[in-house]
Amino acid sequence: MAGGNGKRFVKMSENNKKKNVVDVVKSYIKETQAEAKKVSWPSRQYVFTATLIIIVMVLVLSFVLSFLDYGLTNAILFLTRIRL
Structure with missing residues (x-):
């Protein structure tokens, strides 16, 4: 069982490494703006x-x-x- 979970973790980390830094920053900004719109100011x-x-x-x-x-x-x- 532990071996299966370890393999999934490795695959997820490999996919995360392939993401472009610019895409990660763009995604972060979009998510932050979406959350800011939900706030009751x-x-x-x-x-x-x-x-x-x-x-x-x-x-x-x-x-x-x-x-x-x-x-x-x-x-x-x-x-x-x-x-x-």
């Missing part, structure tokens, strides 16, 4: 709103992290200056 307004929300959240979080960093740095510096 979001509306322009939804993408704009989602992008705006993400940018605002990134800015808010960057400010929060900056203030936390500043505060913790000063707290550590204050604590290390105290000599017991």
Whole structure:
């Protein structure tokens, strides 16, 4: 049984080697375009709103992290200056 499967695998790989690279690329592009047509794309307004929300959240979080960093740095510096 294993010998039969091995022979089929060899035949398939030989057929794949015979294909032209240009044909493979053309086939890939056609299949990709066909799949892209099947996709349910979001509306322009939804993408704009989602992008705006993400940018605002990134800015808010960057400010929060900056203030936390500043505060913790000063707290550590204050604590290390105290000599017991």
